[in-house]
Amino acid sequence: MSDTMSTAAVSLRNVHLTLPSRAGNVDILRGVDLEVRPGEALGVVGPSGSGKTTLLMVIAGLEKASSGEVVVAGKSLNGLGEDALAAFRRDHVGIVFQSFHxxxxxxxxxxxxxxxxxxxxTGAMxxxxxxxxxxxLGHRLDHYPGQLSGGEQQRVAIARALASGAKIIIADEPTGNLDHVTGEQIVKLLFDVKEQGGASLILVTHDRALARRCDRIAEVLDGKIVSGATT
Structure with missing residues (x-):
């Protein structure tokens, strides 16, 4: 492993992901190279269907690359089984979805x-x-998701993503189900917790103005990163 790959928070080398379909195999990711530094905020943009969310899923170990090398938090995900990948996510990655989950x-x-x-x-609660x-949300501890607003539910999701002290935060359109004002509050919160904890933030968004608030923008097109793969 190169020095760059060993020190990067995320390092992908020639990553491909091919999935079967009734019409035949579909190439979702096609030779992706990407590096994210510790503490860096990366905005990921591109049209619908370009592979942005799939890229996040590969980084989080929720999808296995068909080929290529995936190294996250200094750990190669190649060849890991489901139990090992679950342990990896538990210890290293916080995930914030658009739909809260x-x-x-x-x-x-x-x-x-x-x-x-x-x-x-110990002391989980x-x-x-x-x-x-x-x-x-210290005043909402005992409320159920159905008793919370969309913005409050997203705050719970962010708190859950940060619960284990993850140094890599992955956010997939985290403001997509929120109004503009609430979305702005969530974005500020994400960047605040990133700065306070020194985590890397990988943010998929269709909003280029939001992406420009990141340290760097990577553009995905047709399963490839066409710009911004490295600094």
Whole structure:
């Protein structure tokens, strides 16, 4: 492994992802090269269907590359089984989805505590309460997702992503289901927690003005990064 790859937060080399379909194999990612530095904010842009979300899923170990090398947080994801990938995500990656993905039968506090409990961490509830306080929801610990606004649900999702102290935050259109004002609040929160924790932030967005707030922009087109793969 090169020095650059060993020190990068994320390093992809010639990554391909091909998925089967009724019409035959479909090439989703086609030779992607990408580096993200520790503490860097990367905006990922491109048209619908270009492969942006799939790229995030590969980085998070939710999709396995068909070929190429994927190194995240200093760990090669190539060849890891599902249990090892789940442990990798638990320890290194926080994921914020557009649709929140909260468990509706759990309170805000319980939703945030889940990844900590999976780790066997002591004081999971106390840590979760602190994370919710950090995102301005210390007064909503016992509320269920259905009792929270969209912006509050996204704050819970961010608190959950940060619960284990992840140094890589992946956000896929995190403001897509929010109004403009609430979306701005969520974006500010994401950048604030990134700065405070020194994490790398990889942000997929259709909003180029938002992408320009990142340190760098990578543009994805037809399964390839056509600009901004490296600094």
């Amino acid at each position: 909260l468990i509706p039968t759990m309170t805000a506090l319980e939703n945030v505590a889940v990844p900590l409990e999976f780790r066997g961490a 106390e840590t979760a309460a602190g994370r919710l306080e950090r995102v301005g």
